[in-house]
Amino acid sequence: xxxxxxxxxxxxxxxxxxxxxxxxxxxxxxxxxxxxxxxxxxxxxxxxxxxxxxxxxxxxxxxxxxxxxxxxxxxxxxxxxxxxxxxxxxxxxxxxxxxxxxxxxxxxxxxxxxxxxxxxxxxxxxxxxxxxxxxxxxxxxxxxxxxxxxxxxxxxxxxxxxxxxxxxxxxxxxxxxxxxxxxxxxxxxxxxxxxxxxxxxxxxxxxxxxxxxxxxxxxxxxxxxxxxxxxxxxxxxxxxxxxxxxxxxxxxxxxxxxxxxxxxxxxxxxx
Amino acid sequence: xxxxxxxxxxxxxxxxxxxxxxxxxxxxxxxxxxxxxxxxxxxxxxxxxxxxxxxxxxxxxxxxxxxxxxxxxxxxxxxxxxxxxxxxxxx
Ligand SMILES: Nc1ncnc2c1ncn2[C@@H]1O[C@H](COP(=O)(O)OP(=O)(O)OP(=O)(O)O)[C@@H](O)[C@H]1O
Ligand SMILES: [Mg+2]
Numbered sequence: 001x002x003x004x005x006x007x008x009x010x011x012x013x014x015x016x017x018x019x020x021x022x023x024x025x026x027x028x029x030x031x032x033x034x035x036x037x038x039x040x041x042x043x044x045x046x047x048x049x050x051x052x053x054x055x056x057x058x059x060x061x062x063x064x065x066x067x068x069x070x071x072x073x074x075x076x077x078x079x080x081x082x083x084x085x086x087x088x089x090x091x092x093x094x095x096x097x098x099x100x101x102x103x104x105x106x107x108x109x110x111x112x113x114x115x116x117x118x119x120x121x122x123x124x125x126x127x128x129x130x131x132x133x134x135x136x137x138x139x140x141x142x143x144x145x146x147x148x149x150x151x152x153x154x155x156x157x158x159x160x161x162x163x164x165x166x167x168x169x170x171x172x173x174x175x176x177x178x179x180x181x182x183x184x185x186x187x188x189x190x191x192x193x194x195x196x197x198x199x200x201x202x203x204x205x206x207x208x209x210x211x212x213x214x215x216x217x218x219x220x221x222x223x224x225x226x227x228x229x230x231x232x233x234x235x236x237x238x239x240x241x242x243x244x245x246x247x248x249x250x251x252x253x254x255x256x257x258x259x260x261x262x263x264x265x266x267x268x269x270x271x
Numbered sequence: 272x273x274x275x276x277x278x279x280x281x282x283x284x285x286x287x288x289x290x291x292x293x294x295x296x297x298x299x300x301x302x303x304x305x306x307x308x309x310x311x312x313x314x315x316x317x318x319x320x321x322x323x324x325x326x327x328x329x330x331x332x333x334x335x336x337x338x339x340x341x342x343x344x345x346x347x348x349x350x351x352x353x354x355x356x357x358x359x360x361x362x
Contacts, residue, residue, distance in 0.1 A: 200292060
């Protein structure tokens with residue numbers, strides 16, 4: 001049965017779009033039919049991270065308002081045939097999205113895909129609540145940093161009260177994705193550790209994505225990091241997270257870069 | 272900078288954790304507050320009933336159920352029968 005997954009965070013810039021693209025590509029790579037939807041109306045970026053910015057003709061709002069058919073707006077990925085993108089509008093404002101309109105599009109997508117991944121905008125306003133409204137599963141993207149953790153706590157509260165699932169009295173499946181994690185700094189006590197964040201937010205952990213320059217490299221060329229360099233640390237962490245989403249049990253490891261002494265001494269300067 | 276402050280400057284994460292724990296305990300009460308509502312109702316209901324009948328705290332069950340279009344608040348109060356010695360004492 002199709003699953004609608006929302007990638008959300010409250011705080012901006014923590015890695016939602018990066019994670020949507022990486023998880024979407026990882027799931028598709030494993031044979032699942034996946035569509036990633038950009039809910040960041042007015043500030044779309046998922047098209048760029050996916051490398052499809054020049055192929056956008058119609059968008060989510062066109063479909064919601066009946067100006068285009070879903071099949072006209074969906075952009076099929078050039079690398080993986082079972083991966084598609086539904087872009088956000090760059091020009092319209094988010095009030096053009098209605099709850100019923102979004103529900104209708106999602107239901108149509110449920111017929112065609114196994115995973116429908118909604119990239120939420122930052123904040124707790126309309127765009128973010130619409131993105132989570134019809135979700136079955138939520139991935140809460142959090143950085144090991146006080147304001148991000150606080151905002152995630154807020155978002156968890158909304159997932160438990162303002163979603164369709166919550167209102168029906170059903171349990172919303174929530175997972176914590178800790179991103180931009182720097183193991184060395186956490187070990188030195190400079191940054192919240194995995195356990196600190198888990199204890200505070202108390203939702204199950206789906207993955208730990210290390211801070212890595214691979215992520216920027218991947219977005220530079222418009223390829224999800226799980227496709228651009230599948231063996232890199234962040235890609236492997238995203239692949240593991242995707243397998244956990246599918247229900248597999250994969251041992252959780254805290255990513256550590258194996259560095260030589262010279263790298264240890266001088267490597268951080270470049271980071 | 273003394274040697275002490277050099278070392279303590281580095282471990283700021285525990286401070287972050289403590290501040291968050293205190294802050295969020297407070298914020299959850301205001302924003303979410305579902306369980307708090309039940310606790311609050313329980314206290315007030317106990318008070319009201321207590322004015323007229325004596326009931327044990329454990330004998331008052333309160334359940335909040337979220338439904339499709341309506342939610343229900345279920346209150347179950349076990350009151351000792353008149354024959355019970357406790358009522359006699361209290362009467
Ligand atoms: N693991 C990581 N390592 C290094 N850089 C990262 C990592 N994850 C994300 N970034 C960088 O952080 C920035 C923000 O990422 P991204 O756009 O995915 O966040 P977002 O949560 O979608 O932001 P917004 O709230 O604005 O939509 C980007 O420049 C991205 O390259
Ligand atoms: Mg984004």
